[in-house]
Amino acid sequence: MSPSAATEVAPPEGALDGPSLGPPLRALARRSSVAFRRRPGSLFPVVMPLFFAALSTASFQRATGIEGFPEVDGFLDFLLAATITQGVLFGGIQAGADMALDVQDGFFERLLATPVPRLALLLGHLAGAVAFAALQTVFFLVVLGIGGASVKAGPAGVVVLVLYGGLVALAIGGVMVGVALRTGSTEAVQGSFPLVFILLFLSSAFFPTALMSGWYRDLAEANPVSWMVDGARELVIEGWSFGAAAQALGVAAGLAALTMAFATRSLARRVRAS
Amino acid sequence: MSLAQSARVSGALALRSLRRIRRLPSAFVPSLAMPVFMAVAFTGAFRAITEVPGFPTDDAASWFVPLAALQGAAFGGIGIGLGALGDIETGFYDRLLLAPSTPAALVAGPLLAGALRALFPVTAALAVGFVTGMEVPGGPAGVVLLVAVGAAVCLMAAGWALGLAYRVRTQAAPGLMQAGLLLAFFLSTTQVPLSVMTGWLHTVARVNPMTNVFRLARQGFLGEITWHDTWPGLLVLSVGIAATTLFAYRGVARLQR
Numbered sequence: 001m002s003p004s005a006a007t008e009v010a011p012p013e014g015a016l017d018g019p020s021l022g023p024p025l026r027a028l029a030r031r032s033s034v035a036f037r038r039r040p041g042s043l044f045p046v047v048m049p050l051f052f053a054a055l056s057t058a059s060f061q062r063a064t065g066i067e068g069f070p071e072v073d074g075f076l077d078f079l080l081a082a083t084i085t086q087g088v089l090f091g092g093i094q095a096g097a098d099m100a101l102d103v104q105d106g107f108f109e110r111l112l113a114t115p116v117p118r119l120a121l122l123l124g125h126l127a128g129a130v131a132f133a134a135l136q137t138v139f140f141l142v143v144l145g146i147g148g149a150s151v152k153a154g155p156a157g158v159v160v161l162v163l164y165g166g167l168v169a170l171a172i173g174g175v176m177v178g179v180a181l182r183t184g185s186t187e188a189v190q191g192s193f194p195l196v197f198i199l200l201f202l203s204s205a206f207f208p209t210a211l212m213s214g215w216y217r218d219l220a221e222a223n224p225v226s227w228m229v230d231g232a233r234e235l236v237i238e239g240w241s242f243g244a245a246a247q248a249l250g251v252a253a254g255l256a257a258l259t260m261a262f263a264t265r266s267l268a269r270r271v272r273a274s
Numbered sequence: 275m276s277l278a279q280s281a282r283v284s285g286a287l288a289l290r291s292l293r294r295i296r297r298l299p300s301a302f303v304p305s306l307a308m309p310v311f312m313a314v315a316f317t318g319a320f321r322a323i324t325e326v327p328g329f330p331t332d333d334a335a336s337w338f339v340p341l342a343a344l345q346g347a348a349f350g351g352i353g354i355g356l357g358a359l360g361d362i363e364t365g366f367y368d369r370l371l372l373a374p375s376t377p378a379a380l381v382a383g384p385l386l387a388g389a390l391r392a393l394f395p396v397t398a399a400l401a402v403g404f405v406t407g408m409e410v411p412g413g414p415a416g417v418v419l420l421v422a423v424g425a426a427v428c429l430m431a432a433g434w435a436l437g438l439a440y441r442v443r444t445q446a447a448p449g450l451m452q453a454g455l456l457l458a459f460f461l462s463t464t465q466v467p468l469s470v471m472t473g474w475l476h477t478v479a480r481v482n483p484m485t486n487v488f489r490l491a492r493q494g495f496l497g498e499i500t501w502h503d504t505w506p507g508l509l510v511l512s513v514g515i516a517a518t519t520l521f522a523y524r525g526v527a528r529l530q531r
Contacts (some may be wrong), residue, residue, distance in 0.1 A: 029344070055465075213321060
């Protein structure tokens with residue numbers, strides 16, 4: 001069936017819900033998870049953050065002695081939350097790239113011809129990213145734990161960090177899937193990579209804002225990435241605190257809500273245009 | 275083919291590569307934006323690292339701007355390799371290989387363009403430094419030295435990238451080009467000097483030849499220029515350029531066969 005013929009039998013245009021969300025969502029989520037497993041590029045968001053964690057720890061270990069640096073056992077403890085955030089942000093880009101590929105090769109159009117609820121098309125893609133992020137977080141916790149890092153907040157802190165990883169994946173995945181649906185271009189999604197890099201660098205992810213100065217510090221303190229990383233970091237280096245957990249999860253959830261709204265609008269726009 | 279004819283072919287290829295800057299700004303602008311961002315981000319984020327005892331300067335820009343400049347120059351060289359890869363994929367190289375040219379001329383053209391293109395990112399990084407009040411104790415000679423090292427690093431990176439492009443000839447090549455470059459750079463004194471490093475990185479950076487290149491490039495920004503800090507870097511660049519040019523030459527010769 002040609003794409004144009006497919007759209008003729010599509011459900012009412014702009015519809016974001018359908019007969020039943022469960023089964024198609026499970027099938028699409030499974031497809032997305034399998035894609036993450038099969039793609040060699042999935043190693044990048046796992047290996048690169050670990051490489052940079054090892055590199056930065058060896059480079060900046062002695063910075064922990066600078067006055068104003070938070071009390072930590074080692075720089076790796078300081079970096080743990082940043083490594084999770086970095087890895088999950090990089091991995092989340094892939095969810096958008098997969099969606100763009102589906103649009104490019106016509107698979108998305110074929111899905112529109114079926115009675116699949118439109119929301120399942122979105123959530124299915126993001127479910128794979130969230131599951132991958134949760135696994136990534138556990139992996140980072142184990143590897144950096146072997147390297148000497150520890151979560152002072154204990155098992156409850158670990159659970160919050162895994163949830164945090166999932167929410168960050170949802171937040172970045174929402175943006176990227178939205179971009180994919182609007183542009184239908186994998187290049188456009190991959191081209192967003194530097195923006196993620198800039199957001200990370202202009203935050204407290206790699207160094208405390210207390211040791212920055214001037215406009216750079218102002219910018220880093222106003223960056224929502226700093227707010228969520230600082231919450232997650234407090235659990236790692238200081239111990240359990242409801243405030244820190246709420247800050248990490250709340251900011252990530254807030255960002256996820258915003259980006260999901262963007263993705264949903266982009267989906268409705270794409271469905272109308274098809 | 276005479277030397278003059280080879281020079282004409284190289285010149286034409288270099289000119290073509292430079293014209294791409296105007297024709298395809300989307301491919302060139304990132305190589306200009308990246309060093310600017312790196313200079314701003316590293317100087318802003320890691321400003322306090324200069325407070326660690328043993329750090330050779332108290333001005334973060336003097337340490338990180340040369341890094342941004344060299345990284346930008348190196349990625350300019352990778353851009354030359356990516357251009358060649360595009361030409362191979364579109365069949366331009368097939369037509370080029372049918373023309374009466376030598377492998378040396380085909381390699382020299384892009385390399386020449388690379389050395390010239392390096393001026394853009396190095397200038398951009400330096401501009402950030404000067405705007406933020408960077409100190410250059412070595413004076414203008416320090417700046418000139420950094421520009422020259424930038425051109426040499428770009429040549430080295432371009433040779434590496436061209437060699438890979440001629441051999442791999444698929445979209446797997448860019449990943450290899452960048453991975454090689456990132457490893458060479460980051461496993462050296464890119465972020466902090468040897469005296470501040472700890473553990474495994476200190477061991478690796480001490481034997482990584484790129485450490486000598488950074489010492490050469492940074493010396494005018496940290497103090498006076500000395501022969502002691504110059505010759506090891508010169509040696510590494512000479513050997514590196516010769517080796518990567520040979521790598522590219524053999525690659526194009528293989529392509530010709």
